[in-house]
Amino acid sequence: MSRALPLLVLLTLAACSPGEPAEGAPPAAGPDSGRRETAVFAGGCFWSVESHFDRLPGVISAVSGFAGGSTASPSYDQVVRGGTGHLEAVQVTFDPARVSYRTLVDGFWRTIDPTDPAGQFCDRGPSYGAAVFATAAQRPIAEASRRAAAASLGERRFVTPVRSAVRFWPAEAYHQDFARLNPARYAGYSRGCGRQARLAAVWGSPRA
Known part of the structure; x- marks a missing residue:
């Protein structure tokens, strides 16, 4: 994902395509609280x-970065080379009066393949694993959401965990808002990945 990667590498690395709000998610409930x-x-x-x-x-x-590893202030290159223990992650800041944490978690499951323990879609390797990092207060909500999602797929197949919240490290500036600022390059990931087809196979309906 560095800015100088050739097109062939872009298409063979994990394709990143945007997700849509979960079906049934409530609209914003009034102005910012x-x-x-x-x-x-x-x-x-x-x-x-x-x-x-x-x-x-x-x-x-929403800020791109890393969580779950042992290396302080890791760089993108360190994480993708392996050995830091970090996952690529996103820290979401939200207004709980307008969208609940449960709604965020419920929607998140539908944008990933929670049956895949080795990465996500074309993103392969330890740094591309999936997880929900939850605080002590969030954990019962996240676990309830996970149980509900797993019920439709089978608990044994549903391998994405809820993990304890740890320190989040922001990624380099050029990774932030990448899809919005680099739409053509981001589209190259989307076309090369097969993300939508896999989400349809897992969840039964296409997801972006």
Whole structure:
């Protein structure tokens, strides 16, 4: 995902395509309340996860970065080379008066393949694993959401975990808002990945 990658590498690396709000997600409930909470999600390429959350009513910001590893302030190159233990992740800041944490988690499952333990779509390797990083207060909500989602796929097949919240490290500036700022290059990922087809196979309906 560095800015100088050739097209062939772009197409063979994990394709990142944007997600849509979960079906049935409530619309924004009035004006900004000024309240702020954060949540962290890992779902393969952070460009895709960020793009999905950026488009949800009630989300204030989505920041691409890393979570779950042992290396402080890791660089993108360190994470993708392996050994840091980090996953590509996104920190979501939201207004809980406009969108609930449960709605965010429920929608997140539908944008990933929770049956895949080795990455997401064309993103392969440890840094592309999926997880919900939950605080102590968030964990019962995240676990309830996971149980509901797993019921439709089978608990044994549903391998994406809810993990304890850890420190989140933002990625380099050129990764932030990548889908919005680099639409042509981002589209190259989307076309080369097969993400929509896999989501349709897992969940029974196409998801972006």
